[in-house]
Amino acid sequence: MVFLEAGFSSPRNDAFPAGLRVLVVDDDPTWLKILEKMLKKCSYEVTTCGLARDALNLLRERKDGYDIVISDVNMPDMDGFKLLEHVGLEMDLPVIMMSVDGETSRVMKGVQHGACDYLLKPIRMKELRNIWQHVFRKKIHEVRDIESLEGFENIQLTRSGCDLFDDGHFLGGDDTTSGRKRKDADNRHEDRDLTDPSTKKARVVWTVDLHQKFVKAVNLIGFDKVGPKKILDLMNVPRLTRENVASHLQKYRLYLSRLQKESDIKNSFNGMKLSDPPSKDSTASFGLHKPMNTVPDDVLNGTYSFSVNKSLAQSVDLKGQADRNGITSVPMAEPKGALSKDIPDSHKTKSSQMSFDHSLGSVDSGVSFATFGSTDPSQYSWTEIPEIQFKQEYESFQPENGFNQLPLPEPSMIEKEVKRSRTEVKPLFDEYRSNLVEHLSPADLVGLFPVQGKNQTLKNQAFDPISATKSTMKTKDISQNCLADSEFAQRNLNAAGIGVPLASLSEDLQICWLQGDGYPMNFALQDFECSEYHDPALIAETPFYLYDAPRFDHEHLLDPTEYFAIDQGLFV
Amino acid sequence: MDLVQLQRQLVEYRTSLYHEGFLDAQFTQLQELQDENNPDFVVEVVSLFFEDSERLLNELTTALEQQSVDFKRVDAHVHQLKGSSSSIGAQRVQKVCIAFRNYCEEKNVEGCLKCLQQVKHEYSLVKTKLESMFQLEQQILSAGGSIPM
Numbered sequence A: 001m002v003f004l005e006a007g008f009s010s011p012r013n014d015a016f017p018a019g020l021r022v023l024v025v026d027d028d029p030t031w032l033k034i035l036e037k038m039l040k041k042c043s044y045e046v047t048t049c050g051l052a053r054d055a056l057n058l059l060r061e062r063k064d065g066y067d068i069v070i071s072d073v074n075m076p077d078m079d080g081f082k083l084l085e086h087v088g089l090e091m092d093l094p095v096i097m098m099s100v101d102g103e104t105s106r107v108m109k110g111v112q113h114g115a116c117d118y119l120l121k122p123i124r125m126k127e128l129r130n131i132w133q134h135v136f137r138k139k140i141h142e143v144r145d146i147e148s149l150e151g152f153e154n155i156q157l158t159r160s161g162c163d164l165f166d167d168g169h170f171l172g173g174d175d176t177t178s179g180r181k182r183k184d185a186d187n188r189h190e191d192r193d194l195t196d197p198s199t200k201k202a203r204v205v206w207t208v209d210l211h212q213k214f215v216k217a218v219n220l221i222g223f224d225k226v227g228p229k230k231i232l233d234l235m236n237v238p239r240l241t242r243e244n245v246a247s248h249l250q251k252y253r254l255y256l257s258r259l260q261k262e263s264d265i266k267n268s269f270n271g272m273k274l275s276d277p278p279s280k281d282s283t284a285s286f287g288l289h290k291p292m293n294t295v296p297d298d299v300l301n302g303t304y305s306f307s308v309n310k311s312l313a314q315s316v317d318l319k320g321q322a323d324r325n326g327i328t329s330v331p332m333a334e335p336k337g338a339l340s341k342d343i344p345d346s347h348k349t350k351s352s353q354m355s356f357d358h359s360l361g362s363v364d365s366g367v368s369f370a371t372f373g374s375t376d377p378s379q380y381s382w383t384e385i386p387e388i389q390f391k392q393e394y395e396s397f398q399p400e401n402g403f404n405q406l407p408l409p410e411p412s413m414i415e416k417e418v419k420r421s422r423t424e425v426k427p428l429f430d431e432y433r434s435n436l437v438e439h440l441s442p443a444d445l446v447g448l449f450p451v452q453g454k455n456q457t458l459k460n461q462a463f464d465p466i467s468a469t470k471s472t473m474k475t476k477d478i479s480q481n482c483l484a485d486s487e488f489a490q491r492n493l494n495a496a497g498i499g500v501p502l503a504s505l506s507e508d509l510q511i512c513w514l515q516g517d518g519y520p521m522n523f524a525l526q527d528f529e530c531s532e533y534h535d536p537a538l539i540a541e542t543p544f545y546l547y548d549a550p551r552f553d554h555e556h557l558l559d560p561t562e563y564f565a566i567d568q569g570l571f572v
Numbered sequence B: 001m002d003l004v005q006l007q008r009q010l011v012e013y014r015t016s017l018y019h020e021g022f023l024d025a026q027f028t029q030l031q032e033l034q035d036e037n038n039p040d041f042v043v044e045v046v047s048l049f050f051e052d053s054e055r056l057l058n059e060l061t062t063a064l065e066q067q068s069v070d071f072k073r074v075d076a077h078v079h080q081l082k083g084s085s086s087s088i089g090a091q092r093v094q095k096v097c098i099a100f101r102n103y104c105e106e107k108n109v110e111g112c113l114k115c116l117q118q119v120k121h122e123y124s125l126v127k128t129k130l131e132s133m134f135q136l137e138q139q140i141l142s143a144g145g146s147i148p149m
Helices: A002-006 A010-015 A029-041 A052-061 A080-091 A104-112 A125-129 A132-150 A176-193 A208-221 A228-235 A242-264 A296-302 A308-324 A329-342 A347-354 A358-362 A370-375 A388-400 A411-424 A430-439 A458-475 A478-482 A486-498 A522-533 A536-541 A544-551 B003-019 B025-033 B041-065 B071-088 B091-105 B109-142
Strands: A021-025 A045-049 A068-072 A095-099 A117-120
Touching (some): A029 B041, A045 A052, A052 A068
Parallel strands (some): A068 A095
């Protein structure tokens, strides 16, 4: 029976929905008592919590102890939406939001964060009687996913590895509905990307258990040192590939960074602190821990800390850096080697991942994104950047990914990559997107991507300032650094395109943003036209590299590990 | 007063509270939730409401006494008060909270102070009325009768 498969405990199966295990979280003691009573009247098993933290602890302690969570939106210790994200990401349980405030914007936010329902207080009994449907719905979907997974012979890292993004990966906040949408998108992607008949892409379903194994592994390793390979080894799950893990890691980072968003928003650009020059192995750099305070220099290098927008920035940076700094050039050399080791799977993967080669970091520190533009001032003029590619890419992406990834820079380069990796642009979360947008503040970008704010087309902003900055940048050594390796850049571009927070990929993933052709910094910019094809939020993402641009400090050279956390899969 | 009279008095009193807007349908829901398992459910919930509200009213008073009023904080408290008053159906209190929040948004100290006074007044009214009602119920129960619905 589906319930059994779905993991319902047997005693409850027969009586379902009776015995449904509900966790209620509300700081209002009066409501907590009332809800408890009402739920008990529905024959549900109720646990109450006055604090969001307590709720999370309870959920973590008893992984399979609850079927559904009902939470108030306004709580003193933690925003209800944050709790929602956590639950979605860590436990993948349906969450219902409640509030006495029924404003459309709030309700919308709830849905965006993944709530499967939003109830207005005062809550009636009849509304609570039907909450079991959300649990049931989720179970059905899980079963479907598992079945689809089993249908595949092997798990293949798609070219870009993006596919993994699409799988039932639940990113924080992206709950049932979006998750389902994603899954659909994934399916589409898979079909599309499966150009090679010989290889099949198996979609990995990140079930609650799997994710928990993942999180455990991450915590064991230590977030700073985490990397797909290490995680994979610790997880010890057959059929799971490093790419699967890498892609999941990226999402996880995004999610974590989003959590930091609030504090980092303002600083995102500036905050992109680049961690210490990327060391080959410093996967950790992504910065989850590092709030991005000052974007520029550091950012490029790798502060791609997750902080929400940071991720964006990161991605941006990565790209930018790669391109700019010549880093690409330098790393190129290394990456090749590195890549090869890193990319055990296939050539494809290699390309996608490569960029993140640590070498990037090793490249002159000056590589900072600024280098992007430095080489060629004209490049910066984003306005000129033909949207073409990105646009196309994006458009195609859009439907599939809720995630409007930032347009990949350098249409030319990206185009190829993007196309391949189109699927990658998985919509991490719309939220991420919006976060990104927020983070990109023109000022920070130093002209790179003035992406700012919400929905500003990059075009407008970024281009002008960028041009200006570019010239300065150019003078910096960036030019030399960056564009050294066109090939490299290309690869990077693809990766960069994703704009996904470059979770610090393990050494493997270093994304070499370097774009081949002298990196027109445009790459990212060009697509900023993205606004046209996708909402500005997306654009915001791209500028990641842009963020770093201001930094242009070559010293920072991206820490490949950091920047490119972007899953190679993403780009390719 | 005999039992029947007491019971009639209770019903009348309760009806008037609804008519005067002190209580709304939510309160009826609470009463319906009460059963043999929780014979004192309504009283318990209402007591929780009293405790929480008094705390919030104190916080509001403090917040509005500040030199530079933190409207976000004031708004948060009012929001909470609105939420808990909705839990027992204290309609009039809830209505004042709505107006109160508008003043917060406008950062209007005068308006807020006025609303604070109003909400305190409404709160004490509903508190008195509910306590009277509970007393009547107790009397009925002590007289061996049952509470009419």
